[in-house]
Amino acid sequence: MLATRFALFMAIMAVVPSLGYASDPDPLQDFCVAVDDSKAAVFVNGKICKNPKNVTADDFFFSGLNRAGNISSPVGSRVTQVFVNQMPGLNSQGISLVRIDYASNGLNPPHVHPRASEILFVQEGTLYAGFITSNPQNPNTRNTLFAKILHPGDVFVFPRGLIHFQYNVGKANAVAFASLNSQNPGVVTLANAVFGSEPPVYPDVLAKAFQVDKKIIDHLQSLPWMQN
DSSP, X not given: OHXXXXXXXXXXXHHHHHHHTSSOOOOSSSOOOBOOOTTOOOEETTEEBOOGGGOOGGGGOOOXXXXXXXXXXXXXXXXXXXXXXXXXXXXXXXXXXXXXXXXXXXXXXXXXXXXXXXXXXXXXXXXXEEEEOOOOSSTTSOOOEXXXXXXXXXXXXXXXXXXXXXXXXXXSOEEEEEEESSSSOOOEEHHHHHHSOSSOOOHHHHHHHHTSOHHHHHHHHHSOOOOO
16 A cells, blocks of 8 residues: 555656646746847746846837837837837746727727736727637537727736737727747737648638638738738
């Protein structure tokens, strides 16, 4: 009996270390400013660390979020990112920021952030914002939509990895800011990815998936899908 318990204990202890490495490790230094230098030797979170002696305040600085983005895109919105590529000092800090500008009827299309949750703050305008749950375990039930009409001062959270969107239902332009808990949260805009990939997805696959005529898929794949 004792031998069996000991064997079970050892089996559990063998699994625990692997669970401990299942997420990003915490940084073991104050910062790691990203630098494009192949001669540097230290990598943290996929970026090369700048020599701490050469780090300046500018590495932790970004200017421009006070300026509205160009909202002339087909979807009528613009996302200004402050990710690690825009602010090298974000490397290893696990945070990032965006400004989103919307024209009247402008849309930040359904998309996902595979590596981050997001909290949205509405500064100006009125937004219809929401997210959709992952596939339910019961095949006879549908995905659930959680959505709200947001006004200035309102805050809404989008859980990590779930489809979400914002739509300007007001008559004037709108502005929102969002914080994400990753230096590089990643963005997958569903329509762009599905209909604008290179090379394109075989049309019959999408026609079958969306239960529409193949001509509709051909048309959608012919459109110039651009990021906002």
